[in-house]
Amino acid sequence: MNAKLKETILNPIFKGNPITVLVLGICSSLAVTVTMKGALVMALSVIVVCGISSLILSLLRNTIPGRVRIIVQLVVVAMMVILVDQVLKSFEATYAIDKQLSVYIGLIITNCIVMGRIEAFALGNKPGASFLDGVANGAGYGMILLIVAFFRELLGSGTLFGIDILNRFGYVPNNLVILPPFALILLGCIVWVQRSIQKDLQEK
């Protein structure tokens, strides 16, 4: 694996994380992180949408008319999101989660990470690298989602993936943790931790 490829994959996970460094996709990360299950399905959906849209648009990159490129991107991303939504609705195991995530699956279209990576990377790079960039950014987003959801489900419901962890020890679930503002507080803490490790992110 050459250094550039490694950089493409690893950068979005930590150093250039879409949520904590680029501060994109905040809205959905507050909304879908109440349970681990919801966060996991959302993370996988974004990985698929981001990866495949980047791949398709990278393949088309030399044919897309410059003046309508945003519209073409939007059509492809919207198609991917609808496909993911349709597939989630079709399986018994994911139907309930799709209902729980309701509008947020559809709102992946408006997630700045997807369009941002296509505009910044996929339109200027080869399909293989673009696909990896999309997947890696989706994974970076999903990783933060899962970290936030871990604390919110554990402290807010006393469970993880619906399995009782704390309640059996007489833990009383904290309702504040269930509410979106707490996700913002948690995100702030994650950004704090990352910036104290990665000093070059700190503003002078």
Add this chain to the structure above:
Amino acid sequence: MNTNNNVYTVIYTTLIVVVVAALLAFVSQSLKDRQDANEKAETISQMLASAQYGSKADLDKLSNKEKLAKYSEEIEKAFVIDVDGNVLRELEGIDVYSPKALKRQNYNIKGGANKTGEPELPVFIFKNGRTVVPIYGAGLWGPIWGYISFNADEATIGGAYFDHESETAGLGARIKDDPSFQAEFVGEKPDFSSANVFDIVKGGAPKDASGASEVDNKIDAISGATMTSQGLDAAIDTWLAAYAKYFLNAAPAQHECCGEECEGECEGEEECEHHKAMEE
């Protein structure tokens, strides 16, 4: 190649939109059966929840197959009535009304340009004596619907479950997510003789001495969700008014003087023989 040429741009965008549309139409068609099966099982679990066969969360632990089996096991009879309360036909097997079917009937009840025929109103009677009827209407962002069950007296609400397509999470979505809101309906008595069958009121429904909602046709609305509450109120009024004749005929006659149920033959208007007897 000049990709900024006008003709090229028009042809390119047309082509890509047509390809995407065709692909989505194909996928939607090929997954339709599976999605309908999931929706049917979901409808069944909502009806069972309103008929008090366990909480929705517990019912959701069942697989689709188990939900269908439970429905077949617990349903006493299901039929379709018209607005005069006459039975039009029986519903055989597992024939439930999905939100899409309810939407069509909603147009028929309300009349207007979208009316396709006379309303056909489904009634589901379960073995625990509860009668489940659906409601359907408009919330703030999209359709809302639900199922209300009546106890064996056909007058008191035994349970309710509501669902929505896209109400605001934490506000309007509480009609679905908040069991305590749905619990408020239990024990209330809709007034089938008026046009205002049921009320979801702002500022507090009348409470009895213990702080529980009084037995009437009013419950508290959801704060911060005025439009959804009003939409739900309108949906319940519209649908229960359509069912009014059925429920008025189905409820046992009452003595006018005391409101007690008649035993045997009784028109409800006659002087209370047993009342006089009690006084003596």
